[in-house]
Amino acid sequence: MTKIKDFYIKYRKEVLQNILVMLLAAVIVAGVFLFWSRYKIIWFCDEIYSFFTANSEYGLGSRIQYGTWYDSQFVIDDMSADITKGKFNRTIDNVKGDDHPPIYFLTIRLMSILMKGSISKWVGLSVNLICVLGLCLMAYLIFYWISRKKLTALLACVALSTLPSVLTNGMLIRMYCMLTAWGMLYVFLSYLVMQDINKWFKYFLYLALAGTTAAGFLTQYYFAVFAVGFTAVHTIFCIIKKRWKEMCLYITSMVMSVAIATMVWGEWTEQIFEGYCGEEVFSQASNFSKIFTEILFGLTCIPKLMFYNFYIIGIILIVAGVIFLVYKKDKNITFIGMLLITSVFYSLIITHVTPTYYLDYRYFYMPAAIAYVAVLLMVISCAGYLPVGNAHKILNAALCAVIGFNILTAAFDDMSMGYVDKTGEFIQNRETLREYGNLPWVYYGYESWPMMQNYYDFAMGTRFIVYNDQNEFDESKCLGEGQDFIFMINTESYPKQEAILERLLYAEGCNHEVDYLFTKGAKIYLVRHK
Numbered sequence: 001m002t003k004i005k006d007f008y009i010k011y012r013k014e015v016l017q018n019i020l021v022m023l024l025a026a027v028i029v030a031g032v033f034l035f036w037s038r039y040k041i042i043w044f045c046d047e048i049y050s051f052f053t054a055n056s057e058y059g060l061g062s063r064i065q066y067g068t069w070y071d072s073q074f075v076i077d078d079m080s081a082d083i084t085k086g087k088f089n090r091t092i093d094n095v096k097g098d099d100h101p102p103i104y105f106l107t108i109r110l111m112s113i114l115m116k117g118s119i120s121k122w123v124g125l126s127v128n129l130i131c132v133l134g135l136c137l138m139a140y141l142i143f144y145w146i147s148r149k150k151l152t153a154l155l156a157c158v159a160l161s162t163l164p165s166v167l168t169n170g171m172l173i174r175m176y177c178m179l180t181a182w183g184m185l186y187v188f189l190s191y192l193v194m195q196d197i198n199k200w201f202k203y204f205l206y207l208a209l210a211g212t213t214a215a216g217f218l219t220q221y222y223f224a225v226f227a228v229g230f231t232a233v234h235t236i237f238c239i240i241k242k243r244w245k246e247m248c249l250y251i252t253s254m255v256m257s258v259a260i261a262t263m264v265w266g267e268w269t270e271q272i273f274e275g276y277c278g279e280e281v282f283s284q285a286s287n288f289s290k291i292f293t294e295i296l297f298g299l300t301c302i303p304k305l306m307f308y309n310f311y312i313i314g315i316i317l318i319v320a321g322v323i324f325l326v327y328k329k330d331k332n333i334t335f336i337g338m339l340l341i342t343s344v345f346y347s348l349i350i351t352h353v354t355p356t357y358y359l360d361y362r363y364f365y366m367p368a369a370i371a372y373v374a375v376l377l378m379v380i381s382c383a384g385y386l387p388v389g390n391a392h393k394i395l396n397a398a399l400c401a402v403i404g405f406n407i408l409t410a411a412f413d414d415m416s417m418g419y420v421d422k423t424g425e426f427i428q429n430r431e432t433l434r435e436y437g438n439l440p441w442v443y444y445g446y447e448s449w450p451m452m453q454n455y456y457d458f459a460m461g462t463r464f465i466v467y468n469d470q471n472e473f474d475e476s477k478c479l480g481e482g483q484d485f486i487f488m489i490n491t492e493s494y495p496k497q498e499a500i501l502e503r504l505l506y507a508e509g510c511n512h513e514v515d516y517l518f519t520k521g522a523k524i525y526l527v528r529h530k
Contacts, residue, residue, distance in 0.1 A: 021150045022137055029136045029161040033129050033170055039420040040121050040171050045452035047173040051079035053094045054108035060097055064447055066471035075459040079119045081112035096267055099275035101218040104175035124173030131181035132170045136161045138184040139373050146332055147380050155399035156376045162406040163372055164416035165305040169365040171419040175220050180366040182216035187370055206253040213257035218265050229345035233338045285353045298351035302343055305368035308409055308416055321378040332381045339374035343367035429518050436486050437461050442479050445490025453521025484529055488522035497523055
């Protein structure tokens with residue numbers, strides 16, 4: 001107790017100041033997140049399935065029967081939590097059939113219940129905001145622990161939070177933002193166990209590391225690749241430094257994480273080794289026909305998510321920074337190297353094992369954020385060797401320049417920000433559909449991923465019906481039953497819509513004229529009954 005009291009007296013002021021700075025960082029990060037949230041749109045099919053998996057009381061996917069009229073409440077019921085029950089058993093059953101781990105979907109279910117069964121974008125964004133705040137505050141602690149300068153740590157934290165790939169990750173209603181938060185906590189705990197601190201506290205850190213690894217794995221199974229990569233690099237480090245006890249404890253904590261994950265969610269073995277996603281991954285793992293293309297993508301995707309159009313310059317600067325810090329035998333180069341090597345390892349493995357039709361940048365948001373922390377630590381470390389007295393001012397100015405670069409890239413680079421509508425086109429299209437919400441909506445196509453881009457919109461309409469070429473509409477009857485209606489044609493299933501429109505226009509007893517509105521997953525028309 002005396003040691004704790006002495007520690008409190010010695011560091012009380014420093015702790016309180018850091019808490020205030022972290023609160024300031026949280027306000028800034030939340031402000032940036034909320035700014036971009038205004039432009040968030042829901043259209044990506046996997047986001048719809050996030051709501052399905054978490055909340056549907058009827059199993060995965062929609063319950064649509066072709067040729068049957070439904071009202072908007074049907075869609076809301078499919079995607080929202082039944083707050084009269086408030087149970088999580090249905091979510092567990094859905095997840096078992098979805099080949100995904102459960103933590104993220106249970107969190108979405110909880111947030112949906114708290115929001116009284118809403119299908120608003122804020123159900124998912126609220127979860128992501130908590131995760132973004134968590135990952136940035138963990139990064140702040142890393143920056144402060146290494147630099148011992150609060151302003152520098154704050155600016156580095158803001159630089160991370162304004163990175164467009166971090167913001168894009170926050171705008172995606174999927175498990176990858178939560179995955180990144182677990183990854184950042186994992187990195188922070190790993191850094192702490194490498195430090196010379198109280199051994200009993202270190203034992204607690206190993207337990208926390210085991211729990212964090214299990215939680216990350218039960219958020220997205222690819223977390224295991226990052227944990228394996230970091231453990232391998234850490235093991236090599238311990239062998240070189242002859243830190244045998246630390247190596248054994250670290251490996252033990254990883255074994256414990258597997259035990260924890262298995263006790264909590266034993267279904268992971270069946271999903272990975274027998275599920276459709278797992279089978280595709282293992283099949284792809286044995287295919288080396290595109291290995292050189294995969295290596296090129298794996299080596300460049302993370303730099304592109306950090307530097308975008310300037311990624312080649314970024315790669316050169318990273319290599320130069322590593323060489324400089326190795327030459328200087330900098331004390332932080334080991335940890336920086338661990339982060340970079342693990343991120344590249346993860347990138348190469350995931351690129352190879354993920355089927356091409358699934359491969360997307362969202363799988364790389366976590367290692368990109370962690371590699372970016374390594375880059376910022378590199379900047380902080382290199383600044384310490386500047387032969388000037390006000391090196392910290394130059395460092396802080398450089399971090400401000402990085403923040404400015406990130407803000408400008410997010411605002412003006414069309415490819416930098418995803419899942420938001422910077423042009424206002426999607427938002428305007430939704431408003432257009434909302435104007436015609438009182439009309440019947442007719443969708444022509446199969447229940448597929450492209451259809452999910454429109455499914456969320458169905459909640460705005462009064463009623464809708466679905467047809468396709470296997471379940472045709474009756475050409476002897478007017479689809480609009482004598483009134484105007486919205487007609488949507490799936491562009492993937494039916495690239496040539498002219499024949500369908502012609503049958504519609506010349507159906508017996510109908511006299512129509514068609515106005516094209518816009519394309520969003522389907523070509524959307526306003527059909528006027530004359």
